[in-house]
Amino acid sequence: MLSSPWDAAKHMESAAALAKELHNWREVADFYRKASELYNECGRSQPASDALAKAARALEDAVPEDAIQLYTDACIMLEEDDKEQMAFDLYRAATNVYIKLEKYADAATFLLRWGLAADKCNATNSQCKAYLSAIIVYLYANDFKQAEKCYNDCSQVDAFLRSDQNRCATKLISAYTEGDVEEIKRVAQSSAISNLDHVIIKLARKLPTGDVSALKKANAVQDEEPLDENDLT
Structure with a gap:
């Protein structure tokens, strides 16, 4: 008879490790989830979240969608216990899998x-x-429209508005609006971007991915639209 849920959780983790060696991904997820539940019974959100994260890392290549769900559940567990700072690596890992899946x-x-x-x-x-x-x-x-919306929304946050990252984002959005490919490439080499995660740096260095000259033309047409004096809205 096992003396506590904690001991049972440790046994579940051992079983998950064996299942991983056999590439039995369903059992890997099941055993780690069970371990997580048992750690939760002990009131320990950190090891409970860690168990889900171990499962996610094991499944990343074979079943990436399941890995994302496990990372998400691991984040929720820490968020609900006001331990967001301990989830930073999990946010990063989930983001990287999403990017890998495009x-x-x-x-x-x-x-x-x-x-x-x-x-x-x-x-x-x-x-x-x-x-x-x-x-x-x-x-x-x-998706420039969504990028611009995201920029405007984030700029409502005072900490971001006063940051180097905001200045970098402002230059990027402005360069896109102007259709200035060289400026986009120059900003992508800036220190604010060099200090981001490696996966994001790689994306930034490939900008622009679309036809920014079309964006400039669209903005020019918008600026030239005559004012309708009868339209008071």
């Missing part, structure tokens, strides 16, 4: 979630990096 909107959403978590624990630098990273991901996905 699910850029999901990656950006997760980065914004990371920014919110960083805000809660006063990790201003991490918060600003997450916001700039989200803007870069949208630009890489050739």
Whole structure:
């Protein structure tokens, strides 16, 4: 008879490690999830979250969608226990899997979630990096409208508004609006971007991915539209 849920959880982790060696991914996830539940019974959110993260890392290559779900659940566990700072590596890992799967909107959403978590624990630098990273991901996905919206929304946050990351984002958005390819490439080499995570740096260095001259023309047409004096809205 096992003496406690803690001991049982340790046995579940051992079983998961064996299943991993056999490449039995379903059992890997099941055993680690069971271990996580048992750690939770002991009131220990950190090892409970760690168990899910171990499962996610094991499944990343074979079943990436399941890995993302496990990373997400691991984050939720720490968020609910007000331990957001301990989840930073999990936000990063989930974002990287989304990018690998080319699910850029999901990656950006997760980065914004990371920014919110960083805000809660006063990790201003991490918060600003997450916001700039989200803007870069949208630009890489050739979704300027969403990148601009993200930039405007994040700029409502005072800490971001006063940051180097915001100045970098402002230059990027401006260069896109002007259709200035050389300026986009120059900003992508800046120190604010060099200090981001490696996966994001790689995306930034490939900007622009779409036809920015078309964006400039669209903005020019918008500026030239005559004012309708009868339209008072």
